[in-house]
Amino acid sequence: MRGIARLARELGVSTATVSRALNGNPNVNAETRQKVLEAAHRQGYAPNQAARSLAQGVTRSVGFMIELDPENTAGTDYFFMGVLEGMQNVLVGQGLDLFVLPCARAQDNFVFLQRIASRGVVDGMILAETRRIDQRIELLQSSHIPFVTLGRSDSGRDYSWIDLDFEGVVATAVDRLVGFGHRRIAVTVPTGDANYGPIFEQAYRDNLARHGLPYDPDIVLKAGRREDEGDAIVDHLLSRPDPATAVILFHEVTAIGVYRRLDQLRLQPGRDLSIIGCRSEDAVRFLAPEITCFHLSLQDLGSAAARALLAQLPSSARREPVEHVQQRMPLTLVPGKSDGPRIG
Amino acid sequence: MRGIARLARELGVSTATVSRALNGNPNVNAETRQKVLEAAHRQGYAPNQAARSLAQGVTRSVGFMIELDPENTAGTDYFFMGVLEGMQNVLVGQGLDLFVLPCARAQDNFVFLQRIASRGVVDGMILAETRRIDQRIELLQSSHIPFVTLGRSDSGRDYSWIDLDFEGVVATAVDRLVGFGHRRIAVTVPTGDANYGPIFEQAYRDNLARHGLPYDPDIVLKAGRREDEGDAIVDHLLSRPDPATAVILFHEVTAIGVYRRLDQLRLQPGRDLSIIGCRSEDAVRFLAPEITCFHLSLQDLGSAAARALLAQLPSSARREPVEHVQQRMPLTLVPGKSDGPRIG
């Protein structure tokens, strides 16, 4: 005999009493509770989680699904650790455990989630890197599992998401560059099927329009998350008959290549080409001149996601249907020296 | 009625048969199995994991405990992502799930593990960042939970660990510097109570001795994992009456500060001070001149840990006591331009 049953026998009480004492049920004599707690502690007793969740139907834990991308390990930069902290900050307060569930290969993400989402592992899910069209959303909805995504998808359905305020970033960046007198403002947009590409590009178009500037697809460049893409960006932009005088970089690391190539051409960031990055990344912290970029609180992002999930978890009396949170996290501009007045 | 029972009723068979069919038990008529699998698929049936583990006593999953350090988010991402990949590469093949368990605050790591380690969550654990004296090791041993640590501890007990071959790194670095004619070789050692500090320092002493060089505590500097610590390192080393001509940096990011300060002093890495980093980190990828450092395959590290854990998991007939793996992962020298012959 083991677990609660052994404790019960040794103390000469029923398993029900032990269970109650351990779970803080008020219907237990203070003295009895004391005895139980002591014995439990003495024996290093820890409840079997599987039995617990089976009996209660909840696990008191939430999952955070991330995808491992062999192409791009370095790429995640310091994103997740900050986000995890933010999540934990709100989850531990609720007595919830966080399980990060890394999916081995991005392609397998659907079956992976299907397996994990089967009742009994977690009470809710947070998904990272939502795609434009993401089957996982429907899967979770049809399984009636509470979830939140980090990133919007194109699903028309109503669900909770937290995303970065790309619209705000682009608006601020364009305003700033236009204020500096720039009129040929290039932009790089991410490759891949994450949904922020189109969002970013759309924001770019909208903001050019707001300033009455024409949209020229020739200075909208696809670029991945590798610093050496920066070289090609410079070459392309400056080789135009009507060269861009400023560029907004979606992936900030590409700035490294941009700086390098400019240097080779004896050109100077901020003077010969104004550069604004979109989310400060570790790798560019040491560029000189400092890059103008946007700062994001990863902790806030994580906390927001966790809170949005909490709001959906069964809890104290909640009759009315859950409210879905759809929130864009603001980023703050950190002015550097990589942009400035247009010359010539 | 739900789960397996519903399937069983609809198909007019017993739950036992359904369970057997689903689990690939050979004692099921091929036709019956087919029917069951079809029905299960049609209904999107997924087994309740809690019930499964309760009945079987195993969870088919392993945990990887990491500690969140608000001081030090950057950089760790890069590390963990690579390691996770390596782990997944071996775990998915075995049908095991990996749960990353982030502990909110490093101080709470013991109670955190105690809670998680209670039977029923994972079958085994991998611990990151083992301390010199780490209670978690005894906890896991007394709970009879298979585990592996990333990093040695001072525990005399026999258990599985995977660590970096700091001894090899230091030996190679010292040999190289001595070969360049250096005799005053400084070193930085990490702050904090992780166990690699003392190991590193001991290796340093041993290797100096091997070359008949004196050990001078004055050029053994504590340094954390922040680039700006590099400035102080330079100032200290060069202000000595007998300045060091070379330095081995435990935390490679400090090289950024070192480069910066040298630059301010109009000195040059590789000529005025030879610098060797210990493990290539993302942040220093773009330093010029390139830093001489050591490359570690994070994937290999992760795979090794996962394999060491697998070896302990109950499986096919294994009567003899498990063998504990104690393995130091080799790092390979990547020569750069940050070190060279001693001048003067």
Next chain:
DNA sequence: CCGGCTACTGTAAGCGCTTACAATTGCGGT
């Protein structure tokens, strides 16, 4: 002295699954 109340504890029925064991069937061999 009794009914009813509060405070506590015990009994036992699950939670959804696995699995040892029993039961059934159909077969070939004698």
Next chain:
DNA sequence: ACCGCAATTGTAAGCGCTTACAGTAGCCGG
């Protein structure tokens, strides 16, 4: 016709915990 055996399926007992419900005891007011 009967036995033994293999193949297949069913029965039911858990796995360790929670919890509705049913006691039991002590107390009060009437």
